[in-house]
Amino acid sequence: MLRPSHDLQDLRAWRTRVLDTLLTVLLLLGSLIALPSAWLAWRNGLWPVPVMDASLLGLLALLRWRSNWPLAGRAYLLMGLVFVLGMGLVALVGPVNLIYLMVVPALAVLLCGMRTAALALLLNVLGLVTLGGLAQWLPLPGLSSVDFVTWLVMIANFCLADGTLVLAIAALLAGLESALASQLSALSAMRNSQAQLKAAAEAHRVNEESFRRIAAQMPGVIYQLRMKSDGSYRFLYVSPGVRELYGIEPEQVILDSQALARFRHPDDRDRVLAQMQASRAAGLDIEMEYRIVLADGTEKWIHLQTSSAQQDEHGMMRYGLIVDITERKRTEARLRENEERWKLALESTGDGVWDWHVQTGVEIFSRRFREMYGYSEAELPNRADAMDGRTHPDDLASLERAREDHFAGRTASYVHEHRVRCKDGSWKWVMSRGMVIARDEQGRPLRMIGTHTDITRWKESEALIWQQAHFDALTGLPNRRMLRDRLEQSLARAAEGGQTLALMFIDLDHFKEVNDTLGHAQGDELLLEAARRIGACLGPKDTVARMGGDEFTVVLPAMQDAARAEAVAQQLIHSLSTPFQLGHERAFISASIGIACYPADAQVIDELLKHADQALYAAKDGGRNRFSHFTPALQEAAQTRMRLATDLRSALAEAQFRVHYQPIVDMATGEVHKAEALVRWQHPQRGLVSPGLFVPIAEASGVIVELGDWVFRQAVQQVAAWRVSHDPRFQISVNKSPVQFRSAAGTAQAWARHLADQGLPGECVVVEITEGLLLEADSHVFEQLAHLKQAGMPVSLDDFGTGYSSLSYLQKFDIDFLKIDQVFVRGLSATSKNIALCKAIIGMAHELGMKVVAEGVETEEQRQLLQAAGCDYGQGYLFARPMDGESLSRWLAETEGVCPAK
Numbered sequence: 001m002l003r004p005s006h007d008l009q010d011l012r013a014w015r016t017r018v019l020d021t022l023l024t025v026l027l028l029l030g031s032l033i034a035l036p037s038a039w040l041a042w043r044n045g046l047w048p049v050p051v052m053d054a055s056l057l058g059l060l061a062l063l064r065w066r067s068n069w070p071l072a073g074r075a076y077l078l079m080g081l082v083f084v085l086g087m088g089l090v091a092l093v094g095p096v097n098l099i100y101l102m103v104v105p106a107l108a109v110l111l112c113g114m115r116t117a118a119l120a121l122l123l124n125v126l127g128l129v130t131l132g133g134l135a136q137w138l139p140l141p142g143l144s145s146v147d148f149v150t151w152l153v154m155i156a157n158f159c160l161a162d163g164t165l166v167l168a169i170a171a172l173l174a175g176l177e178s179a180l181a182s183q184l185s186a187l188s189a190m191r192n193s194q195a196q197l198k199a200a201a202e203a204h205r206v207n208e209e210s211f212r213r214i215a216a217q218m219p220g221v222i223y224q225l226r227m228k229s230d231g232s233y234r235f236l237y238v239s240p241g242v243r244e245l246y247g248i249e250p251e252q253v254i255l256d257s258q259a260l261a262r263f264r265h266p267d268d269r270d271r272v273l274a275q276m277q278a279s280r281a282a283g284l285d286i287e288m289e290y291r292i293v294l295a296d297g298t299e300k301w302i303h304l305q306t307s308s309a310q311q312d313e314h315g316m317m318r319y320g321l322i323v324d325i326t327e328r329k330r331t332e333a334r335l336r337e338n339e340e341r342w343k344l345a346l347e348s349t350g351d352g353v354w355d356w357h358v359q360t361g362v363e364i365f366s367r368r369f370r371e372m373y374g375y376s377e378a379e380l381p382n383r384a385d386a387m388d389g390r391t392h393p394d395d396l397a398s399l400e401r402a403r404e405d406h407f408a409g410r411t412a413s414y415v416h417e418h419r420v421r422c423k424d425g426s427w428k429w430v431m432s433r434g435m436v437i438a439r440d441e442q443g444r445p446l447r448m449i450g451t452h453t454d455i456t457r458w459k460e461s462e463a464l465i466w467q468q469a470h471f472d473a474l475t476g477l478p479n480r481r482m483l484r485d486r487l488e489q490s491l492a493r494a495a496e497g498g499q500t501l502a503l504m505f506i507d508l509d510h511f512k513e514v515n516d517t518l519g520h521a522q523g524d525e526l527l528l529e530a531a532r533r534i535g536a537c538l539g540p541k542d543t544v545a546r547m548g549g550d551e552f553t554v555v556l557p558a559m560q561d562a563a564r565a566e567a568v569a570q571q572l573i574h575s576l577s578t579p580f581q582l583g584h585e586r587a588f589i590s591a592s593i594g595i596a597c598y599p600a601d602a603q604v605i606d607e608l609l610k611h612a613d614q615a616l617y618a619a620k621d622g623g624r625n626r627f628s629h630f631t632p633a634l635q636e637a638a639q640t641r642m643r644l645a646t647d648l649r650s651a652l653a654e655a656q657f658r659v660h661y662q663p664i665v666d667m668a669t670g671e672v673h674k675a676e677a678l679v680r681w682q683h684p685q686r687g688l689v690s691p692g693l694f695v696p697i698a699e700a701s702g703v704i705v706e707l708g709d710w711v712f713r714q715a716v717q718q719v720a721a722w723r724v725s726h727d728p729r730f731q732i733s734v735n736k737s738p739v740q741f742r743s744a745a746g747t748a749q750a751w752a753r754h755l756a757d758q759g760l761p762g763e764c765v766v767v768e769i770t771e772g773l774l775l776e777a778d779s780h781v782f783e784q785l786a787h788l789k790q791a792g793m794p795v796s797l798d799d800f801g802t803g804y805s806s807l808s809y810l811q812k813f814d815i816d817f818l819k820i821d822q823v824f825v826r827g828l829s830a831t832s833k834n835i836a837l838c839k840a841i842i843g844m845a846h847e848l849g850m851k852v853v854a855e856g857v858e859t860e861e862q863r864q865l866l867q868a869a870g871c872d873y874g875q876g877y878l879f880a881r882p883m884d885g886e887s888l889s890r891w892l893a894e895t896e897g898v899c900p901a902k
Contacts, residue, residue: 022078078107086098086104087127091141091142092142094143101127105124114170118166124158128155220239223239223320224319225320226315245302264291286306289304289325300326302323306319352372353368353451354387354450362383363382369452372452373423374423375423396418402415402416407444414448417455479548487543490555499557502598503553503597504594505547505613509592509625511549514589522587526589533575538556542557543555573590576591590624592626595629615631649701656684657680657711658884659711660677662676662678663675663892665873667866667871668872671898699738702739704740711735712736715734716754719765723764732765733765733766734765735798747784767796768797769795794817795816798819800820800841820852821856825858839870852872853871859878860878879899
């Protein structure tokens with residue numbers, strides 16, 4: 001079964017024959033053993049054992065009968081059966097049955113290879129450990145008397161024995177596989193030259209026997225080979241020493257010329273081959289040292305020496321000697337390690353190496369060490385104080401502490417970062433690491449070895465990262481994080497000294513308009529100049545930070561009273577209101593400032609920040625270009641806004657909103673066929689809430705989308721009724737927030753569809769927009785406005801004249817109505833400048849084909865002046881106040897749709 005034959009061409013065929021033989025033997029022996037085993041198990045109440053035996057014998061018979069199945073499949077099934085049998089018998093009978101499990105890895109290496117054997121061995125260990133763990137909780141008869149620790153020791157011994165068996169089989173198989181290959185080749189060659197070999201063998205027999213007796217007594221391997229002209233060679237003789245040195249038989253080397261070459265270390269193969277070829281080409285003897293790796297992984301050093309003896313028509317005859325020099329190499333390596341290990345390990349990394357003899361003060365520096373700093377050997381003597389003298393003075397104290405901690409044993413190694421002055425005068429950051437390698441009998445350090453690593457770039461990167469994390473990239477001012485750090489420090493000092501601290505929030509008014517009209521580059525230039533102007537208004541101890549966008553924060557520490565904060569605020573407002581020259585353009589902005597003071601307004605940072613923000617909100621709400629102090633009323637207002645924001649979310653569902661309508665009068669005829677829809681909130685506890693208060697909150701929270709859609713539907717329902725009862729031309733103006741334009745839920749198409757569903761033309765509803773929408777218009781806004789025009793819904797521009805660069809947008813958008821803001825109408829008289837502005841707006845609108853509506857008409861004089869100026873429509877308390885739909889219906893009926901002149 002184990003001998004190679006002519007019909008057995010490879011290891012796989014041999015393994016197949018082994019498997020068939022094993023299955024046959026197992027069936028025969030297993031059947032014989034099963035009978036007494038079954039009787040004994042039945043007698044002891046272990047009835048599962050005969051059941052298992054019978055089942056396994058049946059499966060073995062199936063595997064033997066199915067010899068045409070793949071080798072791997074049959075092998076794995078066999079190993080699985082043995083594994084299950086072994087585990088079952090261990091659990092039912094006891095540890096004595098571990099011998100069955102030992103078979104599994106042996107079968108694996110025999111039938112499938114070493115990797116499968118390793119997996120099988122691992123599976124055995126895992127299965128046995130699991131079985132031992134289960135025995136602690138379940139009644140397993142075979143393990144009831146074995147405690148878990150003892151079981152683990154038994155498993156370890158089992159693994160050792162099983163592993164040894166597997167390795168032995170693996171070694172035998174490796175030799176078998178090599179023998180199969182070489183034997184077939186050798187047999188073929190031997191048949192072709194049998195006659196020649198017989199004649200040569202007799203001629204050289206006497207000399208050969210003498211040579212072999214001498215060679216067998218020599219240490220190492222003596223060999224004889226014939227080298228052909230094409231570079232190939234064949235071993236003619238190999239001494240028995242090859243068994244001890246390589247672990248293989250001489251016959252294997254003779255049959256396989258590459259047998260010894262395969263043992264060469266992978267890292268040495270190219271070098272050895274190149275040197276051999278060069279020596280042979282030059283006709284020189286070969287002498288070299290290299291490593292070999294045996295089958296079990298053992299690594300050895302060998303010395304090979306070979307020389308030419310004679311050459312004939314068959315090639316060159318060479319004799320050689322291979323000697324084991326492993327121990328000599330180990331000794332040499334230990335010597336080199338003792339003397340040069342720190343150079344080999346550290347110098348190659350690019351670090352500078354130092355070797356300090358502490359007691360004498362001599363410190364030897366490597367070549368790379370001096371190169372790091374640009375010094376020659378003469379410029380940097382081998383003295384420890386030479387480097388200490390070049391260390392930054394600010395780092396010396398901590399460096400000496402780190403050394404002393406290591407000398408005293410408080411740290412396992414010495415590590416320190418410091419700066420060293422280079423030859424060119426620059427400072428280089430280095431990390432110095434070292435360790436004491438020798439101490440005297442009293443424990444005092446004698447010798448210390450270490451390195452210097454250049455970490456300058458890392459330190460620069462670290463500084464850059466810190467800079468980016470704490471300072472604004474555009475202005476270079478402290479950012480939000482850095483501001484908080486400085487504010488914490490300033491608050492601590494103010495608390496300790498009983499002083500006042502002011503925190504100022506600054507917002508640049510109209511910055512967005514500058515950014516959008518002149519471009520972001522000009523906007524950045526404005527921010528840089530604004531930062532410079534703010535800094536120029538402050539003292540050396542004050543802090544200015546950029547919070548992001550157009551928001552800045554100022555900290556005024558150590559104030560005697562709040563008067564300085566007001567003075568600085570006035571100075572800032574004046575400085576920032578001065579025109580900004582941005583290239584060829586000039587820009588005008590202003591500043592709104594909120595002020596909160598410690599300790600009067602808050603004692604902790606978060607409260608101080610919040611109160612400054614509330615004061616800023618009040619300054620902006622008060623008209624901008626001003627400053628505002630925090631007051632408890634602002635806190636109350638902020639809380640009110642927060643509560644209203646919460647109440648808004650349920651107000652629509654609870655029907656708390658009402659729609660009022662204010663008539664819009666034709667100034668020429670006094671007819672009323674237009675009105676503006678105005679939403680009102682009747683809060684159940686607060687009563688009527690001003691739109692100026694809740695509309696911004698609704699916009700900020702997004703509730704405005706749903707609320708605006710509800711107002712539109714109410715207005716559509718009302719205009720349908722008034723077109724029937726009053727005037728078929730009646731229009732209602734509905735305000736649409738910019739938030740609605742940008743929301744997918746508030747599209748113009750939805751409004752147009754709703755009008756069509758009600759059978760109403762688009763012209764019955766006028767959509768009022770603000771200049772802010774046009775200023776920030778994007779492609780989506782353009783698309784929505786186009787849909788409105790396509791649906792026939794007129795567009796009205798509300799509060800005209802109060803925005804930024806309004807005229808430029810009249811050229812881009814198709815506007816039907818302009819509404820003159822009441823700020824121009826209020827105080828209107830024949831001698832006021834407002835009348836000139838109103839006339840200009842009216843004339844411009846008419847030239848552009850627009851109608852004009854004047855808001856806030858409250859006196860007859862205002863009406864007459866506007867009418868004389870050609871204003872088309874008027875709206876205000878002079879004609880009527882906003883009223884609900886039912887009240888306006890009665891008003892229209894009473895006035896017959898014509899507002900009487902006053």
